Amino acid sequence: MTSTLSRRAFLTRSAVIGCSAAASPLLTPVSLAAAPWDMRLVVIILRGGMDGLDAVRPLGDPEFATWRPTLSTARDKQDPDLNGFFGLHPALASVHPLWQAGELSFVHAASTPYRVKRSHFDGQDLLEAGTISMAGVRDGWLNRTLQQVPGIEMRTAFALGRGDQKVLLGPAQVSDWVPGADMEISPQAIRLAERIMEDDPEFHAAFSEALMLSEEVDSPATGAPAYRSLRQDMSEISGKSAHVRISQYAADRLREETRVVSFSLNGWDTHNNQKRTLGPALNRLSTSILTLKDGLGPDIWQKTAIVAMTEFGRTVRQNGTGGTDHGTGGAMVLAGGAIRGGHVFGDWPGLEEADLYARRDLMPTTDVRAPAAWIIRAMTGLDRSTLERTVFPGLEMGADRGYLA
């Protein structure tokens, strides 16, 4: 560990960047040893398209109730209020104290530059690439950030969990870690699985029985550990499952030399019965945030920015099965002591039909990349032109809305 070199590197950089030095007043020798800056960034990719309108509900918009006759609009006094106009989904109640403490904000009507086809994969690719189109793109925006700053080491950045975290993919060095053998299957995936089995009577019969058996999982007759049922796997999601372990691991690393962490939360594709399906996903998100806060401890939490973003929002109008379909404008979640909390950022486009994108989706008014760019600027001191040309090519960062504390 070359603490003197790193210290010099840090001091040089902090003299240039100023504003991030303010966010990181005191440094321990450990943090000096391996990291080029002191702020922590956690990027959570919400895969499947979070319904921003149900997570952060524009209850003050008179049109809202007409679009969502049964979803999102019940003004239960118990449901947490944000600012009189927006209210929180009850499954986010556990993070409401962070809002009150000034450590939680949202950006509403935010979206990537992705339009038209509303494919999860294309949407996620663009979200993680941080570009306007996928032509010629080979790396993710977090990796490009790392490529711009010297002093990146083995453990500076971590991609956590299974599968590809393309936002960190690229030539800059990134570590990865996968929690133990979890078996999580989202309700949406189970539905699709049923559908692909339907044409094959034998597979369908066996699969239906597996689902049925899973209803009786508590009975000792079927509860043999060798045959953990689907339901059991699904119920693990609300127990201490992958997202909790990943958040704990992330916090452990971020307390040490790690500065950037990214992981995914799945289960946002709520086409069906959203009343039942969105809550668990939001729970996972709030649990992840609280687990991070807990694990980081008060000092590091003060230097932490959590950014949760999704590939697109969902249709303004609820569909015929109590859910919502793929849309455009959505919501971002910003949390952590480094965030200026208590705000719903972004310009509200309104919900009149003429206000909507393609007369169906929330009109995006903020590019999701802009808040991310401002946060990266504060963290790394990278200049605006590098951010707008290299990290997020084609982005107009616009005015600083003051996302950071």
Next chain:
Amino acid sequence: MRFSPELAEKRFGCGLSPDVAAPADPDQMLAGLAGPDTMADSFPIEDFDTFRLRMIENAAVWKMMRKTRGTDEFAQHKKKRDLLNKQARFDKEEWYAQTLARWTRTQTGFRERLAAFWADHFTASGKQGLVRRATSPYVESAIRPHLAGKFEDLLIAAVTHPIMLMYLDQMQAMGPNSKAGLKSKRKRGLNENLACEVLELHTLGVDGGYTQEDVRQMAELLTGVTFSAKKGQYFSPDRAEPGKETVIGRAYGDEPPTMEPVYQALRDLAQHPDTARHIAWKLAVHFVADEPDAGMVAGMELRFLETGGDLPEVYAAMLDHPAAWDPVLHNVKPPFDFMASACRALAVDPGKLTDMRRGVRTSTLLAPMQLMGQTWQSPPGPDGWPEEDEAWITPQGVSARLRWAMIVPGNLRRDLPDPRDFVGQALGSDIPDAVRFAAMAAEHRMDGVGLVLASPAFQRR
């Protein structure tokens, strides 16, 4: 119903690969079998003669343990034995990974499939201690070199192999009237296990024309066939029952006893019409459908008889028959084949499989395969793994396959393909609407890829 490269790779190969071209015609499939075994070179598995050196060392260590029991020196020998065991246990898993790697990269998928088929037809494994890990070396030495030759050569190589002799209790057998048998204080004698399985499973089939008397006579004939770690398989005249033995109407036996009559009996069994029918039917069941087309089986059987059991000819008769190209996918892949073909479709880097840490290999591959109902190289009995699809399409099995498909591919490749492309890579041109939809509608890549792999269209072949 005509040949198609896609169907050839699915049904007779290791599944579609985005990197490796499917065979252009049946001739290419057969030519591949005749050509060099490049996968064996690229992903080596220890041969049995090399494994035998471990057994020799192991025997020496055991001898020292017996000698030094109760002394300080004992612990050091025991430690050595434990080390030998541990190494073999690890290597068995390495060879599993090599097998998997062969499936992902081969250009002659038919060879890997035949190796698996014949290894199962001639199921054998060591029973205790070190030799329990020798199944892959057995397959490598006894099965793989013979799968594109005469059936009789394959039969002789497998049946007289040390691992088979151990597995079916031939090691303890001796003729009651042999020199050794007469001297034996514990009245050791015949063991019919091997003889019985040779007739029932390996050659004539359970419906074949043989009687219990044939089994007994075959067992007497087999006495003397034995094995030691130092010598390998050898014939012990002292243990052989003297005199002639009559198996299916033909008398065998030399005076003094030798191995030649055993070979002759096995050659005759290999040429028997019942064997031709049994093998033709079993190949057709394994490769095409649980209830195969009778005309196809008859054609294979005839070719078997005409050519004296020339296996490539029998395979050719199968591949030349239109029923082999029924576009409806019937058979369900057993768990290993399912997982291996998934690795192939995903173009998993073989190094990822072979260099995997042991704990990860267990949790991502070996343990899930067990949950699907198949424990690597531990079939329930000498009749091997079930061919019937119902054995695999159980609620537990289907659920375990789904879970594996949805989760593990992300461990095998961080950069999973776009499911909308992957659906074609894995299934070819014949994509059911529901699967195409699921690949598009899944909420992220892992789900999309998993649903494609979990689809019946991928799980059948």
